[in-house]
Structure formats: C-alpha cells, structure tokens
Amino acid sequence: MSEATTLTDPIISAHSRVPEMSIADVELPKETVGDITADHPTMTTRNVDVFYADKHAIIDVSLDIGRNEVVAMIGPSGCGKSTFLRCLNRMNDTIDICRVTGDIKLEGDDIYSKDMDVVLLRARVGMVFQKPNPFPKSIFENVAYGPRIHGLARDKTELEEIVHQSLERAGLLNEVKDRLDQPGTGLSGGQQQRLCIARTIAVNPDVILMDEPCSALDPIATARIEDLIDELKQNYSIAIVTHSMQQAARVSQRTAYFHLGHLVEVGATDQIFTNPRTKLTEDYITGRFG
Amino acid sequence: MSSANIVSNMSNSEKVTAAAGRPAIADKVRESLGKRYRAEQRFQLYGIIAITMAILFLGFLFASIISRGISAFQATYVNLEINFDESVIDPDGGRDPEVLHKASYRGVLRQSLQDLFPEASGRSERRALLALISNGAEFQLRDLVVENPELIGTRQNVWLLAAAEVDSVVKGQVDLDLDESQRRMSDQQVGWINQLQNDDRVERRFNTTLFTNGDSRDPEQAGLRVALLGSFYTLLVTLALSFPIGVAAAVYLEEFAPKNKWTDLIEVNINNLAAVPSIVFGLLGLAVFINLFGMPRSAPLVGGLVLTLMTLPTIIIASRAALKSVPPSIREAALGVGASQTQTVTHHVLPLAMPGMLTGTIIGMAQALGETAPLLMIGMIAFIVDPPSGVTDPATVLPVQIYLWADSPERGFVAKTSAAIMVLLGFLILMNAIAVLLRKRFERRW
Ligand SMILES: Nc1ncnc2c1ncn2[C@@H]1O[C@H](COP(=O)(O)OP(=O)(O)OP(=O)(O)O)[C@@H](O)[C@H]1O
Ligand SMILES: [Mg+2]
Numbered sequence: 001m002s003e004a005t006t007l008t009d010p011i012i013s014a015h016s017r018v019p020e021m022s023i024a025d026v027e028l029p030k031e032t033v034g035d036i037t038a039d040h041p042t043m044t045t046r047n048v049d050v051f052y053a054d055k056h057a058i059i060d061v062s063l064d065i066g067r068n069e070v071v072a073m074i075g076p077s078g079c080g081k082s083t084f085l086r087c088l089n090r091m092n093d094t095i096d097i098c099r100v101t102g103d104i105k106l107e108g109d110d111i112y113s114k115d116m117d118v119v120l121l122r123a124r125v126g127m128v129f130q131k132p133n134p135f136p137k138s139i140f141e142n143v144a145y146g147p148r149i150h151g152l153a154r155d156k157t158e159l160e161e162i163v164h165q166s167l168e169r170a171g172l173l174n175e176v177k178d179r180l181d182q183p184g185t186g187l188s189g190g191q192q193q194r195l196c197i198a199r200t201i202a203v204n205p206d207v208i209l210m211d212e213p214c215s216a217l218d219p220i221a222t223a224r225i226e227d228l229i230d231e232l233k234q235n236y237s238i239a240i241v242t243h244s245m246q247q248a249a250r251v252s253q254r255t256a257y258f259h260l261g262h263l264v265e266v267g268a269t270d271q272i273f274t275n276p277r278t279k280l281t282e283d284y285i286t287g288r289f290g
Numbered sequence: 291m292s293s294a295n296i297v298s299n300m301s302n303s304e305k306v307t308a309a310a311g312r313p314a315i316a317d318k319v320r321e322s323l324g325k326r327y328r329a330e331q332r333f334q335l336y337g338i339i340a341i342t343m344a345i346l347f348l349g350f351l352f353a354s355i356i357s358r359g360i361s362a363f364q365a366t367y368v369n370l371e372i373n374f375d376e377s378v379i380d381p382d383g384g385r386d387p388e389v390l391h392k393a394s395y396r397g398v399l400r401q402s403l404q405d406l407f408p409e410a411s412g413r414s415e416r417r418a419l420l421a422l423i424s425n426g427a428e429f430q431l432r433d434l435v436v437e438n439p440e441l442i443g444t445r446q447n448v449w450l451l452a453a454a455e456v457d458s459v460v461k462g463q464v465d466l467d468l469d470e471s472q473r474r475m476s477d478q479q480v481g482w483i484n485q486l487q488n489d490d491r492v493e494r495r496f497n498t499t500l501f502t503n504g505d506s507r508d509p510e511q512a513g514l515r516v517a518l519l520g521s522f523y524t525l526l527v528t529l530a531l532s533f534p535i536g537v538a539a540a541v542y543l544e545e546f547a548p549k550n551k552w553t554d555l556i557e558v559n560i561n562n563l564a565a566v567p568s569i570v571f572g573l574l575g576l577a578v579f580i581n582l583f584g585m586p587r588s589a590p591l592v593g594g595l596v597l598t599l600m601t602l603p604t605i606i607i608a609s610r611a612a613l614k615s616v617p618p619s620i621r622e623a624a625l626g627v628g629a630s631q632t633q634t635v636t637h638h639v640l641p642l643a644m645p646g647m648l649t650g651t652i653i654g655m656a657q658a659l660g661e662t663a664p665l666l667m668i669g670m671i672a673f674i675v676d677p678p679s680g681v682t683d684p685a686t687v688l689p690v691q692i693y694l695w696a697d698s699p700e701r702g703f704v705a706k707t708s709a710a711i712m713v714l715l716g717f718l719i720l721m722n723a724i725a726v727l728l729r730k731r732f733e734r735r736w
Pocket of ligand 1: 052055057075076077078079080081082083084095
C-alpha cells in the first residue's frame with residue numbers, strides 16, 4: 001500500500017526524474033561512420049549480428065583488427081562491447097541462447113565455419129578477462145597450462161623457458177621468479193592480471209582480446225598494464241574494451257565507438273578524441289552520457 | 291505504513307527544507323528503535339530455546355543409550371579347572387582330529403563343574419550348574435583341544451564365557467530381593483556365583499565377542515561381526531556404484547547437457563527420487579534384482595544396489611551444487627587459453643568441486659549406513675551366524691541387527707542393542723567427521 005502511494009504521488013515522480021539525457025533518446029546513424037578497415041588485417045568482421053534469444057545485442061557490425069595495432073572499443077554500458085569481443089574467439093559458444101551471424105575471419109579463415117576447430121581458434125585468439133582469473137594453482141602451472149595442453153614444448157626445459165619468457169614479457173618475472181611454485185591466487189590484483197596476460201601470451205596467439213583488463217586495478221597497476229599493452233602490440237594484434245577514455249587514448253591506434261549494439265564510428269584514436277564526426281561519439285567522449 | 295506517511299508528509303510540505311524534516315525522521319526512527327531491539331532480543335531468545343531443547347533431547351538420547359549399552363562392552367568370564375579326561379575326549383588314544391572334534395566337551399565341562407561343586411548332585415541341580423556357563427564354552431574347549439591335543443589328560447585352569455544371566459547378576463542388573471520364581475537365576479545359582487566370586491574365579495573383561503562373533507540366540511555369544519562385515523560390503527558396493535555414476539551424471543547435466551525441456555524433466559525427477567521413501571527402493575530391488583535378475587537374497591550385493599538407487603539423488607544433487615559453486619571465471623580462463631570442454635572440466639572444474647562432491651558422497655554413505663527398511667525387503671534380516679566372505683554371501687547390516695536384537699526377549703539383548711547402536715553412531719560420527727575434515731582440508735582457495 002505504501003509503495004503505491006509513493007509511486008502515484010505526482011510530486012514525487014516529477015521530482016525523481018533525472019533531467020539528464022538518456023541514451024535511448026538519440027537517433028542512431030544508419031551506417032558506421034569512418035573507415036572500418038585496417039591496412040594489414042589479422043581479423044576481419046563483416047555484418048555481424050548477435051542475438052541473445054530475442055534480444056538483438058549486436059547489429060550489423062563490421063570492423064577489422066590490424067596487425068601490430070591496438071583497437072580500443074568504447075561505449076556506454078550494455079552497448080555490446082563484450083559481446084562483440086567474445087565473438088572473436090567464439091567464447092559466446094558457451095552461452096546457450098547466444099546466436100551469431102555474419103562473417104568473421106582470422107587470417108582469411110572463417111572462424112564460424114565447420115572446418116574451424118574452436119580449440120585451435122582460442123589458441124590463436126587469446127583472451128584476458130575483466131577480473132583477473134588465475135587458476136588456483138601455482139604461478140608456474142598457470143603459465144604452463146596453455147603450452148602443455150597444446151603440446152608446444154617438447155620437454156621440461158623448453159616448457160620452463162616458455163614460462164620464463166612469458167612472465168618476462170608480461171613484466172612479472174622479477175617479482176615472482178623466486179616463488180613460481182606458490183599459488184597464483186596469492187598475488188596482488190595487478191600481478192594476477194599480468195599473470196593472466198603471461199598465461200595468454202604463453203600460447204603465442206595471433207590476437208589478444210582484452211575485456212576491461214584494468215577495471216579491477218589501481219592506477220599504478222593500470223599504468224604497468226598499459227605499458228605492457230604498448231609493448232605487446234609489436235608482436236600481436238590487440239582488441240581492448242575499456243571504459244576509460246584516457247586509457248583508450250593512451251594505448252590504442254584506432255578506436256571504435258559502440259552504441260546500443262551499433263558500431264557508430266571508427267577512426268584513428270587521435271581523430272576520434274579530438275574531432276569526432278558523429279554527435280553520439282562527441283556526446284560520449286565529452287561525458288554527456290551518464 | 292509509517293514510512294509511507296513520512297514520505298508523503300515530506301512531499302506535501304516540500305517547501306519545508308530538508309534540514310527541518312530530518313530531526314522529525316530521526317525522532318521517528320528513535321521511537322521505533324526500542325521496539326526493533328526488543329524484537330531482535332525476542333528472536334534470539336527463541337533461537338536459544340530451540341537449540342537448548344535440541345541439545346537436551348540429544349543429551350537425553352545419548353545418556354540413555356550409553357548408560358544402557360556401556361555394560362555390553364564388558365563380558366563376564368568364569369575360571370574353571372577343566373579336567374581334559376582322556377576317557378571322555380579320546381578313549382582310543384588315536385588323537386584323530388575327527389574324533390577330537392566330535393567328543394563331548396559338554397561332558398568335560400559338566401564333570402569339571404561337578405568337581406568344583408560336589409554338593410550339586412540331582413539332575414536338575416546339575417543342569418542349573420551347567421547353565422552358569424555359556425553354551426559356547428564347549429566349543430571353546432573343543433577348539434582348545436583340537437589345537438593343542440597335548441592338553442588331553444591334564445588339568446588346566448581355563449577362562450570360559452559365562453552365561454548371559456550370570457553376566458547380568460555379576461553386573462548387578464538383577465534385583466536379587468525379588469522372589470526366586472520371578473528371576474532367571476535361582477538362589478542356589480546365585481550362591482554358586484558368589485562362591486565363584488569369592489574364589490576369584492569371576493572376571494569382567496573387554497567383550498571381544500561382540501566384534502568377533504556373528505549373531506546368536508544366546509545374548510552372551512551374539513556379536514556384530516556379520517553385521518559389520520555386511521555393512522562394509524554393502525557400503526562398498528554402494529560407494530563403488532553411486533560415486534562414479536553420481537559424479538558422471540552431475541558433470542554431464544551441469545557441464546555438457548543442453549538446457550532444455552528434457553534436462554529440466556530429468557532434474558525434476560532426480561529431486562523427486564530423493565524424496566521417494568526408501569522402502570519403495572527395497573520393493574524395487576526385490577522385484578528387479580532378485581526376482582528378475584535372480585541375484586541371491588540377503589546379499590550385500592543386492593543391498594548395495596538398492597542403496598545405490600537411494601543415495602544417487604543425494605550425490606547428484608550435492609555434486610551439481612559443488613559444480614555450480616565453481617566460479618565461471620575459472621571455466622572462462624581455461625576455455626580462453628584453448629582448453630577443450632572436457633579438459634576444462636577434468637583439469638579445473640572437477641578438482642575444485644571434488645571436496646563438495648566427496649562431502650555429499652560421505653553424507654549419502656552415512657544415510658545408507660543407517661538405512662533399514664529397504665534391506666528388510668531384500669531379506670537382509672535373516673539370522674546369520676557365519677561372517678560373509680564376499681558380496682554375494684548372505685549377511686545382515688548394523689541397523690537391521692539392532693532391530694533384530696531389540697526384538698529379542700532375553701534381557702542380555704537389551705544392553706547388546708544399545709551397544710550396537712553405539713557402534714553404529716560411532717561410525718556415523720566418524721563419517722561425518724571425515725566429511726567436515728575434507729571440507730576444511732580443501733577449503734576453497736580462490
Ligand atoms: N548472457 C547474456 N544473456 C542475455 N543477454 C545478455 C547476455 N550477456 C549480455 N547480454 C545483453 O547484451 C547486451 C550487451 O551486453 P555486453 O555485456 O556486451 O555489454 P558491454 O558493452 O560489455 O557492457 P559493459 O560495459 O557494462 O560491460 C546487454 O543489453 C546485455 O543485457
Ligand atoms: Mg562488458
């Protein structure tokens with residue numbers, strides 16, 4: 001009874017309305033603005049649609065991810081960044097109600113075709129998740145797991161070398177080299193995330209997908225990961241989802257702005273942040289969406 | 291009600307500043323605080339009362355069982371000077387084991403008793419004298435002689451198991467003020483017992499018979515051997531079947547099966563199975579395993595199969611809960627580096643879920659250990675003296691043995707029943723302790 005009075009009370013409801021702009025109010029552009037292609041694409045996606053049961057989560061998105069570049073994906077919460085990223089290594093397969101259509105290619109091979117083995121695909125397209133998720137095993141085992149299941153090392157010394165190299169490249173070796181046998185879950189959040197990056201690059205993938213890799217970290221740990229991403233792009237193609245405009249500006253060469261499942265604008269990162277060509281992008285990067 | 295009033299008051303007098311409205315709310319809150327704290331205290335009190343009651347009942351239960359059963363862990367022995375008379379045991383002097391085996395040791399025993407109490411001369415007096423010693427004593431003497439034939443022709447002091455009535459008298463469980471006709475031991479027999487006691491020929495020792503003998507009509511000779519072995523074999527069969535099947539079913543349903551109508555139906559039915567009365571499983575076992583498949587009656591094999599049906603739902607439900615509690619991030623991590631679904635499950639999910647699965651299994655096993663009704667249906671209630679040597683030999687189980695003893699009229703079985711309950715409870719506590727330890731030992735580390 002009390003609820004009803006409160007809700008129908010006109011003064012209350014008028015009072016509680018947020019006078020800000022809602023993301024649903026704006027009109028979406030028909031097509032993506034900007035150049036979706038990359039010079040040397042590792043992955044190409046064309047006309048990708050994703051449905052969660054009836055919900056159309058990604059609508060006709062096309063985007064390339066080029067060699068040795070970092071593509072940042074930005075956009076309001078719930079716009080489908082993670083969904084799109086997870087299409088690139090078929091992580092969406094694990095969700096029963098999820099259906100992906102369109103054309104996604106890795107080095108020219110259709111990753112959703114019958115010939116593509118999903119295990120092989122995920123070895124070639126690694127992923128780093130939002131929350132650091134090391135296995136509850138030793139640091140060594142965490143990094144060695146990928147190479148071991150894929151048979152990348154012929155013997156123990158080779159495996160050790162891969163582990164050391166990966167930790168080194170993830171900038172973690174110095175901190176953990178004396179305690180490789182201790183649980184990876186005992187590291188700090190930032191160290192755990194670098195461990196997860198080491199675990200990913202131990203398999204030597206072509207592409208690394210990162211879904212808000214720094215959102216659980218403090219600024220110092222974030223800075224270290226950003227430096228790392230900058231270094232890693234010399235060897236890998238990287239797609240990163242981030243909520244931090246500054247981070248996108250710092251680490252990426254190209255930026256894609258997503259909105260309600262649409263890819264609104266793609267362009268060089270400098271251009272997107274200094275001179276966006278659509279109103280939506282401008283509103284978002286100037287912080288007009290809550 | 292009151293909060294709604296506060297809110298609408300607030301909005302109607304919106305011109306009044308928030309600062310003015312606040313103390314009013316604080317007052318209202320303060321007013322209700324006392325009531326809330328009182329409610330909280332009342333709630334705590336109810337909880338404490340409930341727990342106290344539970345502890346009281348439990349204490350009462352344990353106290354009554356232990357006070358009644360503890361005496362059964364001791365047995366009374368009588369020391370007699372036995373005359374291994376060659377003319378009775380082996381008149382031919384051939385020392386043929388066959389002959390030694392068949393000799394009348396009851397006669398030997400009767401003679402030795404009479405030597406001790408020459409005044410007992412009549413037929414009924416002699417029988418009363420023999421009744422002091424357990425029926426099993428003659429077999430004890432037989433085994434002694436068969437193993438050591440050199441005893442023949444000598445006199446030896448031998449400790450023999452006393453009859454259950456003597457045991458009761460020695461333990462002071464018989465009211466000797468009662469009229470002679472109202473008790474099993476006559477005044478004369480009590481006199482003999484006292485005389486034996488005065489000669490230091492009576493002793494109470496730890497009752498090993500309780501664990502080494504099978505069932506018997508004589509309380510002093512009855513033991514749990516058959517029931518313990520039967521329970522062991524039955525649980526072995528149950529564990530060997532229900533753990534792998536239960537875990538496999540849980541893993542398949544949780545990790546591999548598509549979520550659709552069929553799996554929903556299966557899930558509902560597993561939950562239903564967990565609620566089926568166990569006697570129904572017993573009837574099923576009787577109809578299917580014994581009548582249809584022709585498996586032996588009273589056998590731990592069939593008991594184990596029936597209990598498997600009964601514990602499977604428990605194990606499946608516990609295992610699924612354990613699998614569900616493994617964070618999805620671990621699965622994503624494994625899949626993300628290219629592990630296949632099976633590798634993800636076997637390398638990462640199963641090890642993390644194992645403690646929960648084991649706990650569920652042990653609890654299921656503890657349930658199975660205490661189960662009686664379905665085993666009655668498949669004939670595990672038979673009177674069995676010889677210990678089973680495998681899963682197909684007839685046997686009984688602990689709770690059924692308790693039921694059988696509780697049903698026996700002899701006073702010696704009263705203590706025996708409680709002692710058997712103590713043994714059963716001991717195993718149950720042990721199993722639950724293992725479950726707790728496992729949980730502690732593999733405490734989640736992520
Ligand atoms: N497993 C799922 N089942 C159903 N709908 C989902 C599922 N995952 C995501 N969605 C929906 O798809 C849309 C896109 O979600 P997604 O997680 O990709 O957004 P996002 O851009 O990553 O958001 P955020 O920045 O908050 O992480 C959302 O509307 C969300 O509700
Ligand atoms: Mg996301």
